[in-house]
Amino acid sequence: MSSSIKSQVILIKNHVYVEEKQADSINIKxxxxxxxxxxxxxxxxxxxxxxxxxxxxxSKKKIFTSYAYLGRNITDAKKEFKLLNTDGYKAILLFLPKDSAFFEVTHSYSNRDREPVVWTRTENLYYEQAFDFRFYKAGQNPEKFWNALVEIDGDPSDNFATKKIGNKLISLFTKHKYIQ
Known part of the structure:
Protein backbone atom coordinates (compact mmCIF):
# COMPACT_ATOMS: atom_id res chain seq x y z
CA MET A 1 0.00 0.00 0.00
CA SER A 2 1.45 3.37 -0.94
CA SER A 3 0.42 6.79 0.25
CA SER A 4 0.97 10.31 -0.93
CA ILE A 5 0.43 13.74 0.55
CA LYS A 6 -1.04 16.65 -1.38
CA SER A 7 -1.06 20.20 -0.07
CA GLN A 8 -3.45 22.95 -0.98
CA VAL A 9 -4.22 26.43 0.30
CA ILE A 10 -7.82 27.39 0.93
CA LEU A 11 -8.70 31.04 1.16
CA ILE A 12 -11.14 31.65 3.97
CA LYS A 13 -12.41 35.02 2.82
CA ASN A 14 -11.44 37.84 0.43
CA HIS A 15 -13.05 41.09 1.43
CA VAL A 16 -12.03 44.73 1.13
CA TYR A 17 -14.14 47.60 2.43
CA VAL A 18 -13.37 51.29 1.82
CA GLU A 19 -15.55 54.00 3.39
CA GLU A 20 -14.66 57.66 2.94
CA LYS A 21 -15.03 59.67 6.14
CA GLN A 22 -13.78 63.05 4.86
CA ALA A 23 -13.20 64.46 1.37
CA ASP A 24 -12.43 68.18 1.34
CA SER A 25 -11.45 70.12 -1.75
CA ILE A 26 -7.88 71.35 -2.11
CA ASN A 27 -6.42 74.08 -4.28
CA ILE A 28 -3.07 72.51 -5.15
CA LYS A 29 -1.95 70.15 -7.88
CA SER A 59 3.86 57.32 -11.80
CA LYS A 60 1.79 56.81 -14.95
CA LYS A 61 -0.06 60.01 -13.98
CA LYS A 62 3.26 61.87 -13.61
CA ILE A 63 3.02 61.95 -9.81
CA PHE A 64 6.27 61.33 -7.94
CA THR A 65 5.94 59.17 -4.82
CA SER A 66 8.29 58.13 -2.08
CA TYR A 67 7.63 55.63 0.71
CA ALA A 68 8.74 55.30 4.32
CA TYR A 69 7.83 52.77 6.98
CA LEU A 70 7.67 54.59 10.33
CA GLY A 71 7.66 51.68 12.78
CA ARG A 72 5.56 49.12 14.56
CA ASN A 73 3.48 51.56 16.62
CA ILE A 74 2.44 55.21 16.95
CA THR A 75 5.17 56.03 19.47
CA ASP A 76 7.90 54.86 17.06
CA ALA A 77 6.10 56.51 14.13
CA LYS A 78 6.03 59.94 15.79
CA LYS A 79 9.78 59.76 16.47
CA GLU A 80 10.55 58.65 12.90
CA PHE A 81 8.25 61.27 11.37
CA LYS A 82 10.18 64.06 13.13
CA LEU A 83 13.34 62.83 11.37
CA LEU A 84 11.78 62.85 7.90
CA ASN A 85 12.39 65.61 5.39
CA THR A 86 8.98 66.34 3.90
CA ASP A 87 10.19 69.33 1.86
CA GLY A 88 9.28 69.05 -1.79
CA TYR A 89 6.16 66.95 -1.23
CA LYS A 90 2.71 68.42 -1.82
CA ALA A 91 0.92 65.76 0.22
CA ILE A 92 1.41 62.95 2.72
CA LEU A 93 -0.66 59.77 2.51
CA LEU A 94 -0.63 57.87 5.82
CA PHE A 95 -1.69 54.24 6.31
CA LEU A 96 -2.49 53.86 10.01
CA PRO A 97 -3.77 50.61 11.60
CA LYS A 98 -6.88 51.11 13.74
CA ASP A 99 -6.55 47.81 15.56
CA SER A 100 -4.26 44.84 15.95
CA ALA A 101 -3.85 42.62 12.92
CA PHE A 102 -5.27 39.14 13.11
CA PHE A 103 -3.22 36.56 11.25
CA GLU A 104 -3.80 32.84 11.41
CA VAL A 105 -2.56 29.73 9.64
CA THR A 106 -4.49 26.56 10.38
CA HIS A 107 -3.79 23.04 9.16
CA SER A 108 -6.11 20.11 8.68
CA TYR A 109 -5.57 16.64 7.28
CA SER A 110 -8.01 14.31 5.60
CA ASN A 111 -7.83 10.78 4.24
CA ARG A 112 -9.70 9.76 1.12
CA ASP A 113 -11.07 6.23 1.09
CA ARG A 114 -9.22 4.91 -1.96
CA GLU A 115 -6.26 2.82 -2.82
CA PRO A 116 -3.60 4.06 -2.56
CA VAL A 117 -4.34 6.12 0.54
CA VAL A 118 -4.12 9.85 -0.20
CA TRP A 119 -3.66 12.27 2.64
CA THR A 120 -4.54 15.90 1.95
CA ARG A 121 -3.10 18.72 4.00
CA THR A 122 -5.03 21.98 3.88
CA GLU A 123 -3.64 25.32 5.06
CA ASN A 124 -6.02 28.16 5.78
CA LEU A 125 -4.41 31.59 5.66
CA TYR A 126 -6.32 34.50 7.13
CA TYR A 127 -5.41 38.14 7.69
CA GLU A 128 -7.76 40.75 9.11
CA GLN A 129 -6.95 44.43 9.66
CA ALA A 130 -8.75 47.78 9.81
CA PHE A 131 -6.97 51.00 8.83
CA ASP A 132 -7.44 54.72 8.91
CA PHE A 133 -6.02 56.07 5.63
CA ARG A 134 -5.30 59.80 5.86
CA PHE A 135 -4.25 62.35 3.25
CA TYR A 136 -2.57 65.59 4.40
CA LYS A 137 -1.31 68.73 2.70
CA ALA A 138 2.42 68.73 3.44
CA GLY A 139 4.06 71.62 5.28
CA GLN A 140 4.93 72.85 8.75
CA ASN A 141 1.44 72.08 10.01
CA PRO A 142 0.07 69.22 7.89
CA GLU A 143 -3.65 69.68 7.23
CA LYS A 144 -5.83 66.60 6.76
CA PHE A 145 -8.10 66.91 3.73
CA TRP A 146 -9.17 63.29 3.19
CA ASN A 147 -9.55 60.11 5.18
CA ALA A 148 -11.20 56.72 4.92
CA LEU A 149 -11.80 53.56 6.89
CA VAL A 150 -10.28 50.56 5.10
CA GLU A 151 -10.86 46.95 6.16
CA ILE A 152 -9.07 43.91 4.74
CA ASP A 153 -9.99 40.26 5.31
CA GLY A 154 -8.27 37.46 3.44
CA ASP A 155 -5.03 35.85 2.36
CA PRO A 156 -2.12 38.29 2.78
CA SER A 157 -0.04 36.48 0.17
CA ASP A 158 -2.66 37.21 -2.49
CA ASN A 159 -2.61 40.72 -3.90
CA PHE A 160 -6.42 40.92 -4.18
CA ALA A 161 -6.46 43.65 -1.51
CA THR A 162 -3.58 45.59 -3.05
CA LYS A 163 -5.29 45.94 -6.43
CA LYS A 164 -8.77 46.53 -5.06
CA ILE A 165 -7.69 49.18 -2.54
CA GLY A 166 -5.19 50.78 -4.92
CA ASN A 167 -7.76 51.09 -7.70
CA LYS A 168 -10.39 52.41 -5.28
CA LEU A 169 -7.98 55.06 -3.94
CA ILE A 170 -6.98 56.18 -7.43
CA SER A 171 -10.66 56.37 -8.38
CA LEU A 172 -11.57 58.44 -5.29
CA PHE A 173 -8.57 60.76 -5.65
CA THR A 174 -9.46 61.36 -9.30
CA LYS A 175 -13.14 61.93 -8.42
CA HIS A 176 -12.17 64.59 -5.87
CA LYS A 177 -9.67 66.10 -8.36
CA TYR A 178 -6.67 65.50 -6.09
CA ILE A 179 -5.03 63.84 -9.10
CA GLN A 180 -5.80 63.87 -12.83
Missing amino acids: LDSILILSVGPSTTRIVLNDLNDYLSKKL
Whole structure:
Protein backbone atom coordinates (compact mmCIF):
# COMPACT_ATOMS: atom_id res chain seq x y z
CA MET A 1 0.00 0.00 0.00
CA SER A 2 1.45 3.37 -0.94
CA SER A 3 0.42 6.79 0.25
CA SER A 4 0.97 10.31 -0.93
CA ILE A 5 0.43 13.74 0.55
CA LYS A 6 -1.04 16.65 -1.38
CA SER A 7 -1.06 20.20 -0.07
CA GLN A 8 -3.45 22.95 -0.98
CA VAL A 9 -4.22 26.43 0.30
CA ILE A 10 -7.82 27.39 0.93
CA LEU A 11 -8.70 31.04 1.16
CA ILE A 12 -11.14 31.65 3.97
CA LYS A 13 -12.41 35.02 2.82
CA ASN A 14 -11.44 37.84 0.43
CA HIS A 15 -13.05 41.09 1.43
CA VAL A 16 -12.03 44.73 1.13
CA TYR A 17 -14.14 47.60 2.43
CA VAL A 18 -13.37 51.29 1.82
CA GLU A 19 -15.55 54.00 3.39
CA GLU A 20 -14.66 57.66 2.94
CA LYS A 21 -15.03 59.67 6.14
CA GLN A 22 -13.78 63.05 4.86
CA ALA A 23 -13.20 64.46 1.37
CA ASP A 24 -12.43 68.18 1.34
CA SER A 25 -11.45 70.12 -1.75
CA ILE A 26 -7.88 71.35 -2.11
CA ASN A 27 -6.42 74.08 -4.28
CA ILE A 28 -3.07 72.51 -5.15
CA LYS A 29 -1.95 70.15 -7.88
CA LEU A 30 -0.62 66.96 -6.29
CA ASP A 31 2.50 66.08 -8.26
CA SER A 32 4.42 64.58 -5.32
CA ILE A 33 3.17 62.38 -2.50
CA LEU A 34 5.05 60.96 0.47
CA ILE A 35 3.45 57.65 1.46
CA LEU A 36 3.93 56.56 5.07
CA SER A 37 2.88 53.44 6.97
CA VAL A 38 2.83 52.12 10.51
CA GLY A 39 2.26 48.60 11.80
CA PRO A 40 3.69 45.17 12.69
CA SER A 41 5.36 42.79 10.23
CA THR A 42 2.32 41.27 8.53
CA THR A 43 0.69 44.67 8.19
CA ARG A 44 3.94 46.06 6.83
CA ILE A 45 4.00 43.41 4.08
CA VAL A 46 0.46 44.32 2.97
CA LEU A 47 1.18 48.06 3.07
CA ASN A 48 4.50 47.69 1.21
CA ASP A 49 2.61 45.88 -1.56
CA LEU A 50 -0.05 48.60 -1.59
CA ASN A 51 2.64 51.28 -1.81
CA ASP A 52 4.30 49.50 -4.75
CA TYR A 53 0.99 49.25 -6.58
CA LEU A 54 0.01 52.88 -5.92
CA SER A 55 3.46 54.17 -6.87
CA LYS A 56 3.27 52.45 -10.27
CA LYS A 57 -0.24 53.77 -10.93
CA LEU A 58 0.62 57.32 -9.81
CA SER A 59 3.86 57.32 -11.80
CA LYS A 60 1.79 56.81 -14.95
CA LYS A 61 -0.06 60.01 -13.98
CA LYS A 62 3.26 61.87 -13.61
CA ILE A 63 3.02 61.95 -9.81
CA PHE A 64 6.27 61.33 -7.94
CA THR A 65 5.94 59.17 -4.82
CA SER A 66 8.29 58.13 -2.08
CA TYR A 67 7.63 55.63 0.71
CA ALA A 68 8.74 55.30 4.32
CA TYR A 69 7.83 52.77 6.98
CA LEU A 70 7.67 54.59 10.33
CA GLY A 71 7.66 51.68 12.78
CA ARG A 72 5.56 49.12 14.56
CA ASN A 73 3.48 51.56 16.62
CA ILE A 74 2.44 55.21 16.95
CA THR A 75 5.17 56.03 19.47
CA ASP A 76 7.90 54.86 17.06
CA ALA A 77 6.10 56.51 14.13
CA LYS A 78 6.03 59.94 15.79
CA LYS A 79 9.78 59.76 16.47
CA GLU A 80 10.55 58.65 12.90
CA PHE A 81 8.25 61.27 11.37
CA LYS A 82 10.18 64.06 13.13
CA LEU A 83 13.34 62.83 11.37
CA LEU A 84 11.78 62.85 7.90
CA ASN A 85 12.39 65.61 5.39
CA THR A 86 8.98 66.34 3.90
CA ASP A 87 10.19 69.33 1.86
CA GLY A 88 9.28 69.05 -1.79
CA TYR A 89 6.16 66.95 -1.23
CA LYS A 90 2.71 68.42 -1.82
CA ALA A 91 0.92 65.76 0.22
CA ILE A 92 1.41 62.95 2.72
CA LEU A 93 -0.66 59.77 2.51
CA LEU A 94 -0.63 57.87 5.82
CA PHE A 95 -1.69 54.24 6.31
CA LEU A 96 -2.49 53.86 10.01
CA PRO A 97 -3.77 50.61 11.60
CA LYS A 98 -6.88 51.11 13.74
CA ASP A 99 -6.55 47.81 15.56
CA SER A 100 -4.26 44.84 15.95
CA ALA A 101 -3.85 42.62 12.92
CA PHE A 102 -5.27 39.14 13.11
CA PHE A 103 -3.22 36.56 11.25
CA GLU A 104 -3.80 32.84 11.41
CA VAL A 105 -2.56 29.73 9.64
CA THR A 106 -4.49 26.56 10.38
CA HIS A 107 -3.79 23.04 9.16
CA SER A 108 -6.11 20.11 8.68
CA TYR A 109 -5.57 16.64 7.28
CA SER A 110 -8.01 14.31 5.60
CA ASN A 111 -7.83 10.78 4.24
CA ARG A 112 -9.70 9.76 1.12
CA ASP A 113 -11.07 6.23 1.09
CA ARG A 114 -9.22 4.91 -1.96
CA GLU A 115 -6.26 2.82 -2.82
CA PRO A 116 -3.60 4.06 -2.56
CA VAL A 117 -4.34 6.12 0.54
CA VAL A 118 -4.12 9.85 -0.20
CA TRP A 119 -3.66 12.27 2.64
CA THR A 120 -4.54 15.90 1.95
CA ARG A 121 -3.10 18.72 4.00
CA THR A 122 -5.03 21.98 3.88
CA GLU A 123 -3.64 25.32 5.06
CA ASN A 124 -6.02 28.16 5.78
CA LEU A 125 -4.41 31.59 5.66
CA TYR A 126 -6.32 34.50 7.13
CA TYR A 127 -5.41 38.14 7.69
CA GLU A 128 -7.76 40.75 9.11
CA GLN A 129 -6.95 44.43 9.66
CA ALA A 130 -8.75 47.78 9.81
CA PHE A 131 -6.97 51.00 8.83
CA ASP A 132 -7.44 54.72 8.91
CA PHE A 133 -6.02 56.07 5.63
CA ARG A 134 -5.30 59.80 5.86
CA PHE A 135 -4.25 62.35 3.25
CA TYR A 136 -2.57 65.59 4.40
CA LYS A 137 -1.31 68.73 2.70
CA ALA A 138 2.42 68.73 3.44
CA GLY A 139 4.06 71.62 5.28
CA GLN A 140 4.93 72.85 8.75
CA ASN A 141 1.44 72.08 10.01
CA PRO A 142 0.07 69.22 7.89
CA GLU A 143 -3.65 69.68 7.23
CA LYS A 144 -5.83 66.60 6.76
CA PHE A 145 -8.10 66.91 3.73
CA TRP A 146 -9.17 63.29 3.19
CA ASN A 147 -9.55 60.11 5.18
CA ALA A 148 -11.20 56.72 4.92
CA LEU A 149 -11.80 53.56 6.89
CA VAL A 150 -10.28 50.56 5.10
CA GLU A 151 -10.86 46.95 6.16
CA ILE A 152 -9.07 43.91 4.74
CA ASP A 153 -9.99 40.26 5.31
CA GLY A 154 -8.27 37.46 3.44
CA ASP A 155 -5.03 35.85 2.36
CA PRO A 156 -2.12 38.29 2.78
CA SER A 157 -0.04 36.48 0.17
CA ASP A 158 -2.66 37.21 -2.49
CA ASN A 159 -2.61 40.72 -3.90
CA PHE A 160 -6.42 40.92 -4.18
CA ALA A 161 -6.46 43.65 -1.51
CA THR A 162 -3.58 45.59 -3.05
CA LYS A 163 -5.29 45.94 -6.43
CA LYS A 164 -8.77 46.53 -5.06
CA ILE A 165 -7.69 49.18 -2.54
CA GLY A 166 -5.19 50.78 -4.92
CA ASN A 167 -7.76 51.09 -7.70
CA LYS A 168 -10.39 52.41 -5.28
CA LEU A 169 -7.98 55.06 -3.94
CA ILE A 170 -6.98 56.18 -7.43
CA SER A 171 -10.66 56.37 -8.38
CA LEU A 172 -11.57 58.44 -5.29
CA PHE A 173 -8.57 60.76 -5.65
CA THR A 174 -9.46 61.36 -9.30
CA LYS A 175 -13.14 61.93 -8.42
CA HIS A 176 -12.17 64.59 -5.87
CA LYS A 177 -9.67 66.10 -8.36
CA TYR A 178 -6.67 65.50 -6.09
CA ILE A 179 -5.03 63.84 -9.10
CA GLN A 180 -5.80 63.87 -12.83
